[in-house]
Amino acid sequence: MSFELTILGSNSAAPAHSRHQSSQFLRLENHTFLIDCGEGTQMQITRYRLKLGRLKHIFISHLHGDHYLGLVGLLSTLNLRNRQDALHIFGPPGLDDIISLHLKYTETVLGYKVHFRALDPNQSEVILDNQQLTVTTIPMDHRIPCTGFLFKEKPKKFRLKKSSDLTQMSFDEINTLKNGQNVMANNHIKYALKEYTDPPYKPRSYAYCSDTRYNETIIPYIKSVDLLYHESTFLSDREQRAYETYHSSARQAATIALKAGVEKLILGHFSIRYKDLSPLLAEARQVFPNSQLAIEGQKVSIQLDSHEQEA
């Protein structure tokens, strides 16, 4: 029942101060996802002993090199490992051209299918919908087409308490309880929901917002998420520079987190100019105390919480 994010890269623009470029590895139960894929991502995956066997979906936010230049190498390595399962890549229009051109010149025919879906940077779309979660794009405010991604678990079922009565229930009766209803018989309650179940776990959610200017239009998409990654390239004394380069300050990232009422904020996409990142963290915590830095190799988990499901 894990919902675990591993930071693979936290730097913007170019690798520096032993920090790599943007990439994150998200594990949600038996699904694994890769979000952005800067140069060296495949080495980082190896360094942190992450497994690629279950990776079926890669999400690329935009076509700045620090977010995608590790992709072709990763595809090639998966091919060398005799991958056979299809891989789904979501990214901006043009990413497919780039992949195709590399494969053409390397004279490579991948042994697995790549399904590419071009994302529309101007509107939010549900791009993945399975039994466990949905993935929805979030339009970012960046210099070139760019989308964030919201990973949200599906509403969960009520949890059956231990009871000897369960053995007497039919499959339909158990499903009725799991779906949050009393089991009725002749207009009477046969098995009461409260007696036989605990409330469902709250569906967990993670929003990845990089790269973007400070822009409050993203707030409705990320409202109340458990975990928000928001780029914070600069300190607030460079907000003019952030605006000009379509980036955000740590203070701005924290302001978005506060206004969206999220549970926890992770700061990342740090400018090369900052070797010591503690001033960025301090600045964010002044606005939003539950902030932390994206540290490579660090895992951030969202625990199951049995609060009542939101309406």
Place this chain on the structure above:
Amino acid sequence: MSFELTILGSNSAAPAHSRHQSSQFLRLENHTFLIDCGEGTQMQITRYRLKLGRLKHIFISHLHGDHYLGLVGLLSTLNLRNRQDALHIFGPPGLDDIISLHLKYTETVLGYKVHFRALDPNQSEVILDNQQLTVTTIPMDHRIPCTGFLFKEKPKKFRLKKSSDLTQMSFDEINTLKNGQNVMANNHIKYALKEYTDPPYKPRSYAYCSDTRYNETIIPYIKSVDLLYHESTFLSDREQRAYETYHSSARQAATIALKAGVEKLILGHFSIRYKDLSPLLAEARQVFPNSQLAIEGQKVSIQLDSHEQEA
């Protein structure tokens, strides 16, 4: 007067066992050259504290990802560092298309000029010729168009011994000695070459041969070089596999070194299957004792040697 090679990557196909993909950094006096540029090369350059300021020439042997996927990231990082000097890139036809497509989608206009020269993989050409050295391509026998590179110092001048007579010589007389001739006056030797000079240093040379099948047609190009890098992807028990994949064994690399009469051999481009490389080294040394492994971060220097210049 340094002639120093730094190994940045030594693995074939994919990074593994903490080894990166092909790249080498060559320093010859005040020139620096980059040979191949696998993914992560820019991080390796940083790790080993190499300077990019004097880098003006990049040589890419062929368009397999393990030899060039770090190039676009490196170009981008040079741009972020406000590089202004033109950069010369030599590589197979198509590399320019790849670079252009990346720049198009990232909407990047580099602040420095890139001069691209497409190499002909079917014939040897002098592609660089300046006061200090020539760089000549060597046709490789690989699955896709591929060239090796021979870096060879220009013939050097005779070295003036310390002598109080020097102050009495004219500029022309000194040059006559440096060019290896006695200074004559009225049909007599005025200043004897042997008295006033030591023989010139032998021009140093380095040949980079990756990737290639065992093919003796390269021998004339690499005859008697001081340093030969020859790929040795496999051990000799896999020479059939090497043949099929257009690669060489360590034994074959050593055989080429022996037949070409080179001074020293460096083995590299190791298959992922070998974590321990000592068997490859042992195999090569049975044929050619002065062999060594390409170890990342290791520097291999060619010392000046005052043997008589070759004819």
